[in-house]
């Protein structure tokens with residue numbers, strides 16, 4: 010297992026990206042897994058098969074549901090348009106995130122993640138600290154419900170800047186959460202469970218009523234040598250699903266299999282949100298929907314901001330495959346029930362081994378298709 014270099018202040022003492030005229034050894038990206046070296050399909054050239062699917066929520070129910078189902082099965086991700094979240098809500102959130110990252114290092118360092126793998130604050134998420142190299146990015150993680158407490162650390166005077174920031178995040182949170190509930194309903198329809206009152210209706214309600222959310226703001230500074238650095242290394246999201254608001258600068262790439270290749274998600278669709286399926290949704294759907302490896306690359310000319318909004322179960326919920334009462338006879342749950350924290354522990358342990366934590370909770374190996 011690769012050992013991580015020591016990181017000061019729980020990962021909040023970032024390298025001074027602004028002053029960099031080269032990528033130092035500490036940030037020089039090295040491939041860990043085979044996928045890391047897979048070729049990149051140029052966004053403009055991405056034809057037919059490699060064009061990222063687009064789900065338009067305005068397309069009447071059945072057609073949008075069918076497109077979402079195929080995309081979740083075949084890609085584990087898609088672009089979501091017609092989602093109804095007002096432009097100005099997205100624009101304000103993005104603008105405020107940019108203002109946060111533009112603050113002096115000392116202001117941001119006041120909000121450093123606390124020791125012991127704390128899940129909120131400014132700095133590198135604990136899981137990413139396991140990588141042998143640091144990434145070309147700054148990050149800030151927080152549960153949106155706690156935004157007013159959390160950001161007192163950055164703005165102790167609680168002045169106008171503080172209020173503008175918190176109001177924009179609260180608006181973004183409310184919109185994303187409502188959208189999360191709508192997408193959950195679409196996914197349940199797609200799974201053909203909507204008519205199954207026990208497996209469908211009850212579980213859907215339980216998941217919807219207990220959904221938890223986490224916001225993680227990413228800022229990828231422009232980079233003097235983008236091919237030598239990485240913004241965010243290849244990973245799957247561990248929760249149910251993630252909405253990513255990305256700035257007009259491209260950078261997000263999705264891994265497609267057979268043959269392995271990275272497809273760049275176009276950033277030109279105004280106000281489109283990207284939906285990424287996470288590992289626990291992979292489990293919930295018994296592998297029908299796929300969690301997807303994705304990463305963020307950096308570029309020479311511009312900073313890039315992304316604002317992933319992670320939706321998942323509460324910490325004490327056991328997530329198990331949903332088996333519809335109408336499932337074909339003989340179909341079995343392929344995954345063991347697991348809570349989010351249990352899953353995170355497994356994933357930590359497997360870090361650097363090239364084995365997905367999903368393999369650890371897989372039961373009926375012989376029936377399982379490749380993931």
Ligand SMILES: C=C1C[C@]23C[C@H]1CC[C@H]2[C@@]12CCC[C@@](C)(C(=O)O1)[C@H]2[C@@H]3C(=O)O
Pocket residue numbers: 128134135136137150223225244245246247248319
């Ligand atoms: C709710 C979440 C989702 C987290 C953990 C926690 C807060 C930060 C998220 C990320 C963001 C960066 C990649 C990732 C892999 C990471 O290390 O931190 C994500 C992770 C996950 O999806 O597992």
Ligand SMILES: O=C(O)CCC(=O)C(=O)O
Pocket residue numbers: 225227241246253255260261303304305314315317
């Ligand atoms: O920056 C992006 O587009 C992706 C961010 C992401 O995947 C994450 O934070 O988990």
Ligand SMILES: [Fe+2]
Pocket residue numbers: 244245246303317
């Ligand atoms: Fe991610």
